[in-house]
Amino acid sequence: MIKTFAAAALAFAGLVGPAAAQNARGPALVAVQLDAVITEMGLTPGARVTGRLAHGRSQLANIEAPGGQVYFLGVCDENCRDFDLIVRDSSGRELGRDDEPNDATYVSLEGATAGLYTLEVSMADCTGECHWGVGVFR
Structure with a gap:
């Protein structure tokens, strides 16, 4: 399951497609991408945290997670x-x-x-400031 999930997770940002990416920007694009995990991968959503970071910056965020098998999935916007x-x-x-x-x-x-x-989130490469989001899924 983990390897299958790994392959899917790396591809899930592409689930929203070019049309959705044109319509959603910044924090809205982050939300669309996290919502796509629920609909396209069939995972059960939990808590989410979001933020905004400049290139090369990091920040800490706390998030509640259920017990058992959990996935922390993170995405960022079009500038990231x-x-x-x-x-x-x-x-x-x-x-x-x-x-x-x-x-x-x-x-x-x-x-x-x-x-x-x-969570320690880091914006390793982005233009300006980038929006990010991390969700917990089962």
């Missing part, structure tokens, strides 16, 4: 080319990361404990 994600538990221990050079990022956790997780 590389968005990275690190997921940590409540004690600060790193549980997973995606720092591949792409604009859609994911971390999969098997047997996650329900609770609060800390």
Whole structure:
């Protein structure tokens, strides 16, 4: 499941297609892309966090996740080319990361404990300031 999901996650940013990308920009494009995960991949949505970062900047955000198999999926807007994600538990221990050079990022956790997780999101390559969003899915 993880390898199948990995391939799908890398492609999911393309699910919105050129027409949707023309109509949605900035935070609206982020929302459209995260909504596409629900409809196109059949995952159950959970919490979302969003923000805006300049090129080369990082920030921390907290997000609630259910227990069990969970996926943290992140996307960024049309000005972004590389968005990275690190997921940590409540004690600060790193549980997973995606720092591949792409604009859609994911971390999969098997047997996650329900609770609060800390995300470190980084805008590795963007023009100006870029909007981003991370959702938790099952």
